[in-house]
Amino acid sequence: MNLEYSEEYVAFRAEVREFLQGWPLTGDEAQLPVHEQEIRFRRRGIERGYVYRNFPRAYGGSEQTPDVLRERIIREEYAEASAPGDSAGQGPSMLAPTLLELGTEAQRERFIAPTLAGEISWCQGYSEPGAGSDLASLQTRAELQGDEWVINGHKIWTTTAHEADFMFGLFRTEPQAPKHAGISYLLVDMKAPGIEIRPLREMTGASMFNEVFFDNVRTPAENIVGKRGEGWQVSRATLKHERNLIGDPNFMRRAYLSLLQLARDTTRNGRPAIEDPSIRQELAQIEGFFMSLEYTGARLLTATARNEEAKVILPMMTMKLYGTDLRQRITRLALDLLENRSLIAPTEEEGSHGAPEGRPGTWTADYMSAIAISIAGGASNIQRNIIGERALGLPRDLRTPK
Ligand SMILES: Cc1cc2nc3c(=O)[nH]c(=O)nc-3n(C[C@H](O)[C@H](O)[C@H](O)COP(=O)(O)OP(=O)(O)OC[C@H]3O[C@@H](n4cnc5c(N)ncnc54)[C@H](O)[C@@H]3O)c2cc1C
Incomplete structure (x- = not known):
């Protein structure tokens, strides 16, 4: 070959x-x-x-x-x-493809181009205190009054809500309907009166995500994506893109190259760490997983380019699950190599960085982020359930009543 x-x-x-x-x-x-x-x-x-x-x-x-x-x-x-290409922001990577697939022509024209360019920024309002993995339990209400939705409730873990211009989110519009059927997907201006954003401090020291409270917040009736009560199906389209994004092998490539450099720059028993057999063994295993992730990425791209929906699901879930596991493994080895320096707390700037690049604080922060990223966009157990049920055809997990 x-x-x-x-x-x-x-x-x-x-x-x-x-x-x-x-x-x-x-x-x-x-x-x-x-x-x-x-x-x-x-x-x-x-x-x-x-x-x-x-x-x-x-x-x-x-x-x-x-x-x-x-x-x-x-x-x-x-x-x-490290150049700005396809943006990894939630707007370009998640909302824009969703609008392309399911939005109205007016929504596409108004939002997609400025979102891709980075002129309009977005946050994702899905999770609530009682609705994470079991997202369909969400309770934040949106009631249609005349030509506006009026929203009341509370979202949590909303990444970049404090900077975003708009939110795409899930809201309960049909409280009497079965829980998956009573949800709509709405776009909300984050400057609208009645929105309160409270930052949440992460263990990295950064405050990238927030709680968002809605007190009679109004958004125009036409800001619904898909049909009323069909927000669950629309959200599946968005989540598909999010999971794809989280397993991004390019991020992993940068992290892996930084790890190799770190193994050259640090020492074990008076010699460069990269010459230590146990470190080489771990690096070789990481490289093996990293390469398989890259090839899985190529399979995903191929299936996506050919619109082979049935072949997309397995590589996509694998990318998210193994991508986040691999990131934990890379950062764990980096902290081993840094020895005592791994105890240095990251600065706020290091806590909100991209891929780790040399300074101990960026590795410590990325070690912490790697754990958080395994939960974001659907926790690892949920990915395993989806792989089992939808890709491997195993019996369904026990579900809470709908
Ligand atoms: C860094 C980060 C960024 C985030 N950004 C956003 C955002 O921008 N917008 C947004 O809406 N949300 C965001 N989230 C929230 C994220 O989607 C949820 O945290 C996630 O879906 C898990 O929900 P939960 O925290 O309520 O945990 P829970 O659902 O309570 O899960 C707790 C544990 O139970 C396990 N578990 C739950 N159900 C099952 C099951 N059926 N089978 C097996 N195990 C199960 C889970 O795997 C997990 O280990 C973010 C989270 C993180 C960590």
Whole structure:
């Protein structure tokens, strides 16, 4: 089996790499706020056909013919250059594909392009204090009064609610209906009167997620995605994209490369740690899992590009489950290598960083995040249930009454 890229793809990689030399921006553009710089560079990537390849041009994407290898090369090169490409934010990665699939034309036109560019930011309002894994138990009410929904209740664990312009969320609109059938999927302006956001402090020291309280918050009737009472089905579409995002092998690639560097920079028994047989053994195992994750990612891309829905579910769940397990394993080894330095508490900035990159605090923070990420978007046990039931056809788990 020859796993080398053909000449065409080698040339394509060189072309992408050359383009990426334009990041970070230089000259006058380097003086712009970072967010503005990211928007500009992302737009250039869209023009070149590298970014948002599967979104139509009419909605701000670059509408390219599906090509799994090109896709993979682009992701790898963007990750290597730490350049702003397909955004990992909840809006571009979760809401925009959902609107493309199930939104009205007016919703697509209004929201998708600015969301992809990063001009409108979003948070996801699903979980509540009594509704996490058992999400359909959610109680936050939305009542249709004239041409507006009036919302009352309480969401929790809402990542970036404090920065977001809008929320996409699930609300109970049919309280008498069976629990999965009484839910609608609404878009809510986070500046609307009656919204109160209280930050929650995480063990990393950062406050990325929040509680959100709704006191007679109004949102226009047309801000419903899908039909009234069918929000559960719409939410499945969004969650599908979230799970895909969480197992992102590019993040893992950066973390793994940082881990290798750390093994070179630290010592064991007076020699570079990377020469220690037990460390090499663990690194080799991690690399094996990491490579299988990358190939699973390629299978997922292939199935998605071919619209083979039935073949998507297993690699998608595997990516989330094994991606988050692997991240825990990588960070655990990093803390072993850092020895006493792993006890240094991360600073607030280190607590809200991206992939770990050298400083002990970023590793400690990522070790903590790795545990949290195993829960976000559906805890690992829930992923195992889904793999068992939907991909392997095992008998269904016991369910609470509907
Ligand atoms: C970092 C992070 C970011 C998040 N961001 C958001 C966000 O932006 N928006 C949002 O809406 N939510 C968000 N969440 C919430 C997340 O979706 C929930 O935490 C998750 O679904 C689990 O729900 P829970 O916390 O209520 O735990 P529970 O549902 O109470 O689960 C507790 C434990 O029981 C196990 N368990 C539960 N049911 C079963 C079962 N049927 N079979 C086997 N085991 C089971 C779980 O695996 C888990 O180990 C975030 C969470 C984290 C950690």
